[in-house]
Amino acid sequence: MSSVDVVEAPAAVHESSARTRLTEALRHPAALWAAPALIYLFVRQVGLFVLQLVVDYQNQLRGGGNTASGELKSWDGEWFLGIAAGGYNDVPARLTDAAGRRSAETPLAFFPGYPALIRWVDGLPGVTVEGAAFAVSVISGLFCVYGLFVLGRSVLGGSSKAGLIFVTLFSASPMAVVLSMTYSEATFCAFAAWALVGVVRKRWILAGVCCAAAGLVRPTAAALIAAVVLAALVAVIADRRDWRAWVGALVAPLGLLSYLGWVAIRTGDLAGWFGVQQRGWGSKFDGGAATLEFTLKHLGNPQSELETGTVWLLIVAILLVVWAFRRRLEWPLIVYGLGVLIMDIGSNGLMNSKARLLLPAFTLLIPVALALAKRRMSTLLTLLGFATLLSAWFGAYALAVWQYAI
Template sequence: MPETAEPDSGAAEPVEPDRRKPMMRRIVVVLAPALIYLSIRQLGLLFASWLARENKTPLGDALTSWDGQWFLGIAAGGYDHAPASLADAYGNRLPETPLAFFPGYPMLVRGLASIDGPNGLFSLVTSAFVITIAFGIVAAYGLARLGASIRGGSQYTGWILVALFAASPMAIVLSMTYSEAMFCAFAVWALVGVVERKWWLAGLCCGLAGFVRPTGIALLFAVGLAVAVALIKRRESWRPLLAGLIAPVGLVAYLGWVASRTGRWDGWFALQQRGWDSGFDGGAATWKFSIEALTTGRSVLEVATVGVIVSALVLLLIGFRMRLEWPLLAYAIGVLVMDLGANGLMNSKARLLLPAFTLLIPIAVALAKRRPTTVLGVLAAAAVTSAWIGAYAITSWGYAI
């Protein structure tokens, strides 16, 4: 009988697929928006720390300056007992002056700080920074989702959009005790809801954004138009109508409350006009400021502000040319009209354009088609430029931003 062949002990054993790689990829995909956002913002803080040291300014004071002091003061004492040292742009203080600042951010700061008492882990300042960072991350995930949801978008486009937002010219306020991070988080998710026709998300986030910043008017304009179009075309039944009912709640409630406190229907707008000389003039003051900044050379920050304004207008035109989803363009137009059409503090123009993040989408789409080395080079240059401008604005520039 033939002998039975013994198994070849030297034969290669079956190789089990490495399951770690797909898992690592999933982890990277999940964490990418937060890591991109936080890395760029950390670079901004490093520059701010450097310039603060050079100018002998405590970094903590710089990151809580100007409007940050107002938000912390309202968080500490409410509208009726904010510190008396706080005043408007003219150094005046009336009982209704604090009402110029929307309540969403300071009330949440107060709530977090009160969880474990006055001697607990979360002081008002710590709470403010925690909320700013947390909502910045929420905004980053919303931007990543928006970049993947638009026509011609992708996950890669979304990540680039996150980086561009974190490296915006005045993104330093995303690391300060300001309310921009909170507003942008609500705004981007409201727009995600519009683009993806998740009407409950659009209405809820728009309603919450209205409690945070007056820029909620621009968001309400875009969401309201989208709701109206959906209802006219009868694409959905009751969902857009529900979104349309929820969307204005925050804004209308706060403006109505200020009206009752001041005794006039336009109370909030009157406060802005009286305390900060901020009213709508159709862009006359912005035009005059731009010409003077470019012809007199008064400040590098003022020239940079004009550059931001011009870039925003160019990007809007590019957005129309590339047929960006019209609700995203409507939102950008609303922010531009509110910012550039108002007078008041000209040095705040660049900061007030930060919520117009949909203008960054054309850049993100274009970069997504380039080689990785090109993308990294552009984003690195943007991050360094943003870091320097932001650090200069809060440590070397002597006026409000």
């Protein structure tokens, strides 16, 4: 036996022993079902710890008095808090659109689902609006990762290990910091995850109800509706007696259509919400022309870490779509992820928000999770640890260093 064999043998034994211990631990139902929550809370806590460090450093550098909690309530977070506290008619006057203007229709750009949940929690004794908002985000994040865990176990080739890796990748997404903010992403992703669980497991009532709820939280629900309705219609074609699929397909778009209809009546314009977005934030669907211009500009002449990082994240997302097709991921999951990506790339809205708007496209991470589930434990922990630190830095930079809206 060579000296190399002598060195490598103990390492291989240790690797096998560690994998065996982990497998045995996860076989216990309590440990297995506690793992998604523990992973999510740990990864997000790392992100918040790094955010606090960066905020403190920026205060020393610039002489400011910012706080991590203040950063977590910034930008759109202030709008959601204002709507939760006073409704659409009594949002603080200091809040304006991207052009610095404010009218009665401006708050209508923000969907009501997340503020409504905040208001319900705020009704509990001793709970402030801010505390309620953070609580809703945390609870939503936990519901989301359990949905992702089930999804990771349910897809073709899935397993508990793949589900936990999927949870970690989502928790450590580049802009996962918004999951800890007073933003609506965590709540939307929670409903989307369970709607897709319903699709994969053919529980159409679950899929339809969760999809309808997501439609009251974010316009990104359009991609979810496409996935749920198409999958339900395929089920109906296969078995026209499947009344649950009919119900799921009919219920799925109700949330989004209800809010868009209400805004249309409120503004007296059939394209009410879209008009509010375009007038206030210059946001409309241009087929990706503005995104392409932004991409070419920043690839040729990088100007900031956030903008350059956003460009590369969009490119990686496109590659993940290709991988999902090659991996033959369940087609409704591809439809959803591709739909989110198309809505993000195809909009000419704030370019700095595109990294955040990619977060709901979590189904594109499933092929990555399935591939990593086959790797050695040391490789897996190294990659996931790196992703966690990179996410923490990117989120902290976006909030504490970058001076514009995300």
